[in-house]
Amino acid sequence: AEGGSSTQVAAQPAGSEATYETLLVTTEDNITTIKLNRPTKKNAITTEMYNDIVAALEQAAKDDSVLTVFTGAGDFYCSGNDLSNFTKIPEGGVELMAKQAGDLLRNYVNAYIDFPKPLVAVVNGPAVGIAVTALGLFDLVYATEKATFHTPFSQLGQSPEACSSYTFPKIMGVAKASEMLLFNKKLTATQACELGLVTEVFPESSFQMEVWSRLKAYAKLPPNSLALSKQLIRSTEKDRLHAVNDAEVERLVERWTSDECFNAIMSFFQAKSKL
Amino acid sequence: AEGGSSTQVAAQPAGSEATYETLLVTTEDNITTIKLNRPTKKNAITTEMYNDIVAALEQAAKDDSVLTVFTGAGDFYCSGNDLSNFTKIPEGGVELMAKQAGDLLRNYVNAYIDFPKPLVAVVNGPAVGIAVTALGLFDLVYATEKATFHTPFSQLGQSPEACSSYTFPKIMGVAKASEMLLFNKKLTATQACELGLVTEVFPESSFQMEVWSRLKAYAKLPPNSLALSKQLIRSTEKDRLHAVNDAEVERLVERWTSDECFNAIMSFFQAKSKL
Amino acid sequence: AEGGSSTQVAAQPAGSEATYETLLVTTEDNITTIKLNRPTKKNAITTEMYNDIVAALEQAAKDDSVLTVFTGAGDFYCSGNDLSNFTKIPEGGVELMAKQAGDLLRNYVNAYIDFPKPLVAVVNGPAVGIAVTALGLFDLVYATEKATFHTPFSQLGQSPEACSSYTFPKIMGVAKASEMLLFNKKLTATQACELGLVTEVFPESSFQMEVWSRLKAYAKLPPNSLALSKQLIRSTEKDRLHAVNDAEVERLVERWTSDECFNAIMSFFQAKSKL
Numbered sequence: 170a171e172g173g174s175s176t177q178v179a180a181q182p183a184g185s186e187a188t189y190e191t192l193l194v195t196t197e198d199n200i201t202t203i204k205l206n207r208p209t210k211k212n213a214i215t216t217e218m219y220n221d222i223v224a225a226l227e228q229a230a231k232d233d234s235v236l237t238v239f240t241g242a243g244d245f246y247c248s249g250n251d252l253s254n255f256t257k258i259p260e261g262g263v264e265l266m267a268k269q270a271g272d273l274l275r276n277y278v279n280a281y282i283d284f285p286k287p288l289v290a291v292v293n294g295p296a297v298g299i300a301v302t303a304l305g306l307f308d309l310v311y312a313t314e315k316a317t318f319h320t321p322f323s324q325l326g327q328s329p330e331a332c333s334s335y336t337f338p339k340i341m342g343v344a345k346a347s348e349m350l351l352f353n354k355k356l357t358a359t360q361a362c363e364l365g366l367v368t369e370v371f372p373e374s375s376f377q378m379e380v381w382s383r384l385k386a387y388a389k390l391p392p393n394s395l396a397l398s399k400q401l402i403r404s405t406e407k408d409r410l411h412a413v414n415d416a417e418v419e420r421l422v423e424r425w426t427s428d429e430c431f432n433a434i435m436s437f438f439q440a441k442s443k444l
Numbered sequence: 445a446e447g448g449s450s451t452q453v454a455a456q457p458a459g460s461e462a463t464y465e466t467l468l469v470t471t472e473d474n475i476t477t478i479k480l481n482r483p484t485k486k487n488a489i490t491t492e493m494y495n496d497i498v499a500a501l502e503q504a505a506k507d508d509s510v511l512t513v514f515t516g517a518g519d520f521y522c523s524g525n526d527l528s529n530f531t532k533i534p535e536g537g538v539e540l541m542a543k544q545a546g547d548l549l550r551n552y553v554n555a556y557i558d559f560p561k562p563l564v565a566v567v568n569g570p571a572v573g574i575a576v577t578a579l580g581l582f583d584l585v586y587a588t589e590k591a592t593f594h595t596p597f598s599q600l601g602q603s604p605e606a607c608s609s610y611t612f613p614k615i616m617g618v619a620k621a622s623e624m625l626l627f628n629k630k631l632t633a634t635q636a637c638e639l640g641l642v643t644e645v646f647p648e649s650s651f652q653m654e655v656w657s658r659l660k661a662y663a664k665l666p667p668n669s670l671a672l673s674k675q676l677i678r679s680t681e682k683d684r685l686h687a688v689n690d691a692e693v694e695r696l697v698e699r700w701t702s703d704e705c706f707n708a709i710m711s712f713f714q715a716k717s718k719l
Numbered sequence: 720a721e722g723g724s725s726t727q728v729a730a731q732p733a734g735s736e737a738t739y740e741t742l743l744v745t746t747e748d749n750i751t752t753i754k755l756n757r758p759t760k761k762n763a764i765t766t767e768m769y770n771d772i773v774a775a776l777e778q779a780a781k782d783d784s785v786l787t788v789f790t791g792a793g794d795f796y797c798s799g800n801d802l803s804n805f806t807k808i809p810e811g812g813v814e815l816m817a818k819q820a821g822d823l824l825r826n827y828v829n830a831y832i833d834f835p836k837p838l839v840a841v842v843n844g845p846a847v848g849i850a851v852t853a854l855g856l857f858d859l860v861y862a863t864e865k866a867t868f869h870t871p872f873s874q875l876g877q878s879p880e881a882c883s884s885y886t887f888p889k890i891m892g893v894a895k896a897s898e899m900l901l902f903n904k905k906l907t908a909t910q911a912c913e914l915g916l917v918t919e920v921f922p923e924s925s926f927q928m929e930v931w932s933r934l935k936a937y938a939k940l941p942p943n944s945l946a947l948s949k950q951l952i953r954s955t956e957k958d959r960l961h962a963v964n965d966a967e968v969e970r971l972v973e974r975w976t977s978d979e980c981f982n983a984i985m986s987f988f989q990a991k992s993k994l
C-alpha cells in the first residue's frame with residue numbers, strides 16, 4: 170500500500186478503461202471500481218465475464234487502492250448467471266459442460282473468499298441469483314430503494330452457491346434464509362436490510378451521491394488497518410468458506426446433469442419465448 | 445421421490461389416519477402433516493408421543509412427500525414436555541429415569557437434525573419448552589399472531605435442549621437468546637419473527653388459509669432440488685448439531701437428578717394443585 | 720453456590736468496598752457489581768484497571784453471587800482503553816510496550832471468555848472501543864436510551880479486539896459489523912438493540928430502577944441451572960473464542976509498532992491538545 174493515492178489499474182495503459190469487453194474497471198480516489206457493463210442484458214454474467222471479474226479482482230487485490238467496489242451499469246445491478254451459458258453444449262456432452270461450469274464457479278467464488286481488502290457492493294438495481302448470493306462475501310452492501318434480491322434456484326432445479334448455504338443462515342437465521350434459498354422469495358431492499366444482507370438503503374434520487382461521498386471518506390482511512398481488520402474478520406471462517414464452496418459446486422454439477430434441472434430450464438426458455 | 449403426487453403414509457392401511465394414539469399423520473398434495481392431537485392437555489408430549497413422532501418423521505423421510513409439516517390440534521401448538529413424565533419413577537430410581545429420559549430426548553432431537561426434507565412448523569398457538577427450542581431445527585416457521593414462545597428452563601431447574609444452546613445464539617445473538625434460555629422471557633409472535641426464530645406471522649383469521657395455500661405451491665417445486673438444498677444448508681453444521689445435542693442431554697441428565705431441579709419441579713406441581 | 724444470599728466479596732474485609740482505586744466491587748441480593756469508578760476520565764481503562772477488573776472477575780466467579788454486573792459511575796459507561804497507556808514507553812522500547820500491552824489484553828479478554836456465571840452489562844452511557852467490543856462476551860446487555868456504541872479502530876490505525884471480529888459478524892452479519900469495526904460508525908442504543916448487540920433499551924428516567932428490579936428477580940432463579948445453561952451456550956465456541964483472542968492480540972501487537980498506528984495516535988493527541 171505504497172505509492173500515489175489515485176492510479177490506473179497497473180497492467181492497463183494509462184487512461185484506458187476498456188480492456189474488458191463487458192466490464193469497466195477504474196481506479197480513482199483510492200477506490201477501484203468493477204462495473205458490469207452489459208446493460209442490454211441486465212448485466213447477466215457470461216462465461217467470459219466470470220473470468221474477467223476474477224482477473225479484475227486479482228488486479229484490484231494488488232493495486233494501490235484502499236477499497237474495491239462492485240456495481241452495475243444501467244438500471245440493473247446484475248441478473249445473475251446468463252442461462253445461455255448452458256445452451257452451448259461442448260463435444261464432451263452435458264457432463265463436460267457441467268464440470269467446466271463447476272470449475273468456473275469454484276474459481277469465481279474463491280476470488281471473493283480470498284479478496285484481501287474491504288469489498289463494497291453498490292447495488293444500483295435488481296439483483297438475481299449469484300449476484301445476490303455473493304453478497305454474503307462482501308464487507309459492505311449499499312442498495313438503492315429500488316433494488317430487489319431474488320434467488321430462484323429451486324424453480325430452475327438448482328441449488329444455492331457462492332457460500333450462501335452458509336452465509337445466509339448465519340446472517341439471517343435458517344427460518345428466513347430458507348424462504349430465499351429454497352422457496353424463491355424475492356426481497357425488497359428494505360427487507361434485505363432488516364435481515365442484515367444489506368448495510369443500508371438509500372433513496373434512488375440521492376443514492377449515487379450519498380454512497381460515493383461516504384466511500385471516498387472511507388478510502389482515506391489507514392489502508393493497512395482496514396485490510397488487516399477485514400482479513401481478521403474473515404480469517405476465522407476462511408477454511409469453512411472454501412469447504413462450503415466446494416460442497417456447493419459439487420452439488421450443482423450433479424444438478425446440472427439431472428433431468429429435474431434440465432426440464433426446469435427448458436420450461437424457463439419456453440415461457441420466455443412465448444412472451 | 446418417484447411415484448404419485450399424493451399418497452398415504454406407506455406403512456399404514458389406505459385411508460387410515462389413526463395409527464398413533466395422540467398423533468394425526470396424513471399425506472396430501474405432496475405434504476406429510478404430523479399433527480399433535482392431545483388438545484385437552486395442550487398437546488404436551490408424553491414418552492409415547494416422543495417415540496411416535498420419531499417414527500412419523502422416519503416415515504415422512506421415506507415417503508413421496510416434498511414437504512413435512514408439524515402442527516398442533518386445537519388452540520395450542522404444544523406445551524412442551526409433559527412434566528408427568530417425571531412422576532413415574534422406575535424401579536432403578538431417579539438415576540435410571542434420568543438416563544432413559546436422556547436417551548429418549550437425544551433420539552428425538554436427532555430425528556430433527558437428520559431429517560432430509562424441508563421441515564415446516566405451522567405454529568397455531570402458544571409453544572412452550574422443547575416445542576420452541578426445536579424450532580431452530582426447522583426450515584420454515586409460520587406463526588399465527590396469537591402464538592407465544594416460552595422456554596422456562598431455569599424456573600424448573602433445567603437447561604436448554606434441542607440444540608437451542610447453539611441455534612438460538614446463532615439466530616438472534618447471545619444478548620437476546622439468554623433472555624429466553626436463561627431468564628424465561630416469553631416472546632410474542634411478532635418478537636419471535638423480528639429475532640429470526642419465526643419466518644412470518646399471520647392474522648389468526650386467515651392463518652390456516654394463507655399458510656396452506658403457500659405450502660401447497662411450495663410442494664410443487666422440484667423435490668430433489670428442495671431436499672438437496674436443505675441438506676446443503678444443514679450439512680455444514682450437522683456434526684456440530686449432534687455434538688451439541690449430546691452435550692445438552694448430558695447436562696440435562698445431571699439436572700434431572702439434582703436437588704435444585706427436584707425442588708423446582710415440586711414447587712411447580714404444588715403451585716398447580718393450588719389453582 | 721452455597722451459603723448466604725447476600726455477601727461481601729470474600730477476600731475483602733467486611734463492609735469494605737474500596738480495595739481497588741478506580742473500581743467499586745459490591746455484592747448484594749445475589750448480585751456482584753463491578754463498577755468502573757473514574758468518572759472524570761469517562762471511565763477510561765488504565766493498565767492498573769485492566770488488572771483490577773480481571774481480579775474482580777476472578778473473585779466474582781468464586782463468590783456466592785448468582786449474577787455479575789458490569790457498569791460505570793457517572794454519565795459514561797466507559798470510554799475504552801486509556802490512550803495514555805501508550806505514552807509511557809518502557810526501556811525496552813515500543814516493541815516491549817506492545818508485547819506487554821498484548822499480554823494484558825489477552826489476559827483481560829480471557830477473563831470474560833472463561834467467566835462461568837451470567838454476565839450482565841448495565842450500559843449507563845456512551846461506550847467506546849473495548850467497552851463495546853467486549854459486549855459480545857456478555858449474556859445480557861441493558862442500555863439507557865442515551866448510550867452510544869463506538870469502535871473507532873481504523874481511525875487510530877488499530878484493529879478489533881475482545882473477539883469482536885468473530886462475535887459481531889455472528890450477532891449482526893458482516894454487512895453491519897464492518898460499518899462498526901472497519902468504518903467507525905457510531906450506533907445509537909436503539910440501533911445496537913435492533914442489531915442484537917443490546918438486549919433491551921430503557922428510558923433514561925427509569926433505567927436504573929427497571930434494570931435493577933429485573934436483575935434482582937433474575938438473581939433468585941436456581942443458580943446452578945443459570946450457570947450451567949450459560950456455560951452450555953458458550954461451550955460450543957469457547958475454543959474458537961480463545962483462538963480469535965490470540966489472533967486479534969497478535970494483530971494488534973503488530974499494529975502498535977507500525978508507523979500507520981503511531982501517526983494516527985499522534986494525530987489524535989494533536990487534535991485533542993488544540994481543543
